[in-house]
Amino acid sequence: MKVSNNMTEIHEDYGPSYSYSDLKKGDPIDYRLEGHTEHGEILWVAVASTLSSGQHFPPHYVVIADGNTFPDMVLFSDLVMDAEPTMEYCQWCLGMHLKGAMDQCPLNPNRKV
Ligand SMILES: [Zn+2]
Numbered sequence: 001m002k003v004s005n006n007m008t009e010i011h012e013d014y015g016p017s018y019s020y021s022d023l024k025k026g027d028p029i030d031y032r033l034e035g036h037t038e039h040g041e042i043l044w045v046a047v048a049s050t051l052s053s054g055q056h057f058p059p060h061y062v063v064i065a066d067g068n069t070f071p072d073m074v075l076f077s078d079l080v081m082d083a084e085p086t087m088e089y090c091q092w093c094l095g096m097h098l099k100g101a102m103d104q105c106p107l108n109p110n111r112k113v
Contacts, residue, residue, distance in 0.1 A: 014044040018059045021045045021076070029063060030080040033072060037080055040065035040072070 009017045023029060027042045044062040051057050061074040087096040092107035103112050 011044050011046075014046045014062050015049060016047050018045045018047045021059070021061075023061070023079075029061065029074070031061075031063065031072075031074045032078045032080060033065075033074075038063075038065045038072070040068070043071055046073075 008019065011017065017025075023042055023045065025042050025044055028039065029042055030037050030039050032038075040063040042061050043064050046060055046062055048056065048058050057073075058075060060076065061079075062071045063074045064071045086099050088099050088102065089095075090097050090102060090105050090107075092102075092105045092109075097105060102108065103110060105111065
């Protein structure tokens, strides 16, 4: 494990950065929000904090969603992992193909070959 205590950055609004996340600021992520999936960019990876209400808030991503002005606080558990975002499920063979290569599927009746 990397020791980076002397590298810890501190954001004026979001506090110290959390060092043990796989994702870093600037990374694109998909996350669950109110029942749907949002796509955005990580502004900051924040450490656990205590809200003014006294409630404990675990480490989280500060994310700006596409088209949004205000950032969302995204818990690590709300992250939507997408191992291969350039692949799509195929309705013909029920496997996966590269995005846009669907009409090359051997089972596609409209195949252009
Ligand atoms: Zn297919």
